[in-house]
Amino acid sequence: xxxxxxxxxxxxxxxxxxxxxxxxxxxxxxxxxxxxxxxxxxxxxxxxxxxxxxxxxxxxxxxxxxxxxxxxxxxxxxxxxxxxxxxxxxxxxxxxxxxxxxxxxxxxxxxxxxxxxxxxxxxxxxxxxxxxxxxxxxxxxxxxxxxxxxxxxxxxxxxxxxxxxxxxxxxxxxxxxxxxxxxxxxxxxxxxxxxxxxxxxxxxxxxxxxxxxxxxx
Amino acid sequence: xxxxxxxxxxxxxxxxxxxxxxxxxxxxxxxxxxxxxxxxxxxxxxxxxxxxxxxxxxxxxxxxxxxxxxxxxxxxxxxxxxxxxxxxxxxxxxxxxxxxxxxxxxxxxxxxxxxxxxxxxxxxxxxxxxxxxxxxxxxxxxxxxxxxxxxxxxxxxxxxxxxxxxxxxxxxxxxxxxxxxxxxxxxxxxxxxxxxxxxxxxxxxxxxxxxxxxxxx
DNA sequence: GTCTATATCCCGATAGAC
DNA sequence: GTCTATCGGGATATAGAC
Numbered sequence: 001x002x003x004x005x006x007x008x009x010x011x012x013x014x015x016x017x018x019x020x021x022x023x024x025x026x027x028x029x030x031x032x033x034x035x036x037x038x039x040x041x042x043x044x045x046x047x048x049x050x051x052x053x054x055x056x057x058x059x060x061x062x063x064x065x066x067x068x069x070x071x072x073x074x075x076x077x078x079x080x081x082x083x084x085x086x087x088x089x090x091x092x093x094x095x096x097x098x099x100x101x102x103x104x105x106x107x108x109x110x111x112x113x114x115x116x117x118x119x120x121x122x123x124x125x126x127x128x129x130x131x132x133x134x135x136x137x138x139x140x141x142x143x144x145x146x147x148x149x150x151x152x153x154x155x156x157x158x159x160x161x162x163x164x165x166x167x168x169x170x171x172x173x174x175x176x177x178x179x180x181x182x183x184x185x186x187x188x189x190x191x192x193x194x195x196x197x198x199x200x201x202x203x204x205x206x207x208x209x210x211x212x213x214x215x216x217x
Numbered sequence: 218x219x220x221x222x223x224x225x226x227x228x229x230x231x232x233x234x235x236x237x238x239x240x241x242x243x244x245x246x247x248x249x250x251x252x253x254x255x256x257x258x259x260x261x262x263x264x265x266x267x268x269x270x271x272x273x274x275x276x277x278x279x280x281x282x283x284x285x286x287x288x289x290x291x292x293x294x295x296x297x298x299x300x301x302x303x304x305x306x307x308x309x310x311x312x313x314x315x316x317x318x319x320x321x322x323x324x325x326x327x328x329x330x331x332x333x334x335x336x337x338x339x340x341x342x343x344x345x346x347x348x349x350x351x352x353x354x355x356x357x358x359x360x361x362x363x364x365x366x367x368x369x370x371x372x373x374x375x376x377x378x379x380x381x382x383x384x385x386x387x388x389x390x391x392x393x394x395x396x397x398x399x400x401x402x403x404x405x406x407x408x409x410x411x412x413x414x415x416x417x418x419x420x421x422x423x424x425x426x427x428x429x430x431x432x433x434x
Numbered sequence: 435g436t437c438t439a440t441a442t443c444c445c446g447a448t449a450g451a452c
Numbered sequence: 453g454t455c456t457a458t459c460g461g462g463a464t465a466t467a468g469a470c
Contacts, residue, residue: 107385189378
């Protein structure tokens with residue numbers, strides 16, 4: 001493992017190359033759209049190798065999905081455990097750099113019949129989104145206790161809304177072939193979270209000045 | 218057209234049966250997962266018929282997607298143009314009966330490579346979501362003018378957030394194989410919209426009592 | 435207009451040599 | 453462990469009879 005930061009896969013083991021190629025292809029084409037042949041070609045290995053290390057397409061997909069879900073948790077945790085107020089940390093999560101037009105590699109799996117119908121393949125998705133909502137709930141609840149956020153709303157419901165805005169933002173952006181709807185949705189939900197604590201009376205709202213988003217693609 | 222309200226397709230024309238079967242299959246399996254053969258079997262027609270009326274799979278899919286998008290606009294418009302306050306109408310749209318675990322038939326297309334890469338096939342998605350966000354923006358802006366909603370936040374950004382919550386709610390629900398995350402996300406965003414007008418000071422929020430959702434599946 | 439037959443290719447998996 | 457050869461089946465489209 002002394003060459004972890006490479007751009008190609010040339011020096012990695014066969015098994016590792018297969019998993020990474022599958023991760024990429026599942027992201028790009030989904031489960032039904034990804035063939036073992038395409039995986040082999042991208043990984044640069046023969047068919048026999050794949051069936052030696054994995055029992056088949058679904059087994060390889062399982063390894064790839066698990067890996068991707070773990071990575072997503074780590075990325076999210078970095079934002080959510082950063083220093084700052086609850087609002088800051090939620091904003092950091094929502095505005096972190098994303099390949100918006102490529103969509104969410106985990107959320108995408110959700111639209112694949114074969115994936116959701118298989119308890120094994122769906123489990124990592126369920127676990128990942130469950131963890132995410134729980135983690136956001138904790139941050140929001142802490143913010144409410146500290147008085148950084150309005151104390152009324154159910155933190156779990158707000159957390160679901162925050163997570164949904166991200167996933168739905170991807171959908172709207174891909175439909176428009178433009179990242180603008182994603183950025184707008186994020187801005188919208190942040191405005192709502194922010195104005196909760198700065199409102200004095202109906203009609204006279206001081207909107208929080210949300211920092212710009214960092215979407216690239 | 219004197220038998221529009223039937224459950225089966227038996228008395229419909231061949232062309233119409235093909236379009237409806239395609240609508241169903243695209244919803245269930247997506248574009249890559251839907252084969253001409255499956256469409257023919259469901260429609261109960263032979264292969265020659267299909268290639269007589271349509272030039273191929275993508276042409277048929279285009280007709281089906283357009284039809285589905287039109288239907289979605291009509292359903293949404295019913296909620297958004299109903300009597301009541303702006304909040305009521307947004308709530309009606311968010312809580313209307315949905316087959317949550319089946320996902321959004323239009324949003325799903327967004328995850329299909331072949332669809333988003335084709336300008337023709339993507340156009341109906343873009344048009345539909347663009348219209349939806351515009352329509353929600355109008356309702357929110359009107360609510361702000363009437364003092365039903367806090368006047369500060371950008372209505373277009375809020376509209377994007379509302380639309381994103383629906384699409385993301387589907388994703389979270391399918392990952393969990395449970396409608397609960399969808400309902401929670403809807404509740405969350407409604408709480409935020411509602412508390413905007415009832416907040417007096419930080420820490421003492423009167424949350425609006427959102428009516429129950431009507432999800433079935 | 436609708437049907438069946440056929441063509442060509444790719445899918446996912448297995449067999450067995452090296 | 454990795455390779456190539458091969459299998460049975462399905463995808464998408466065309467040809468041509470009726």
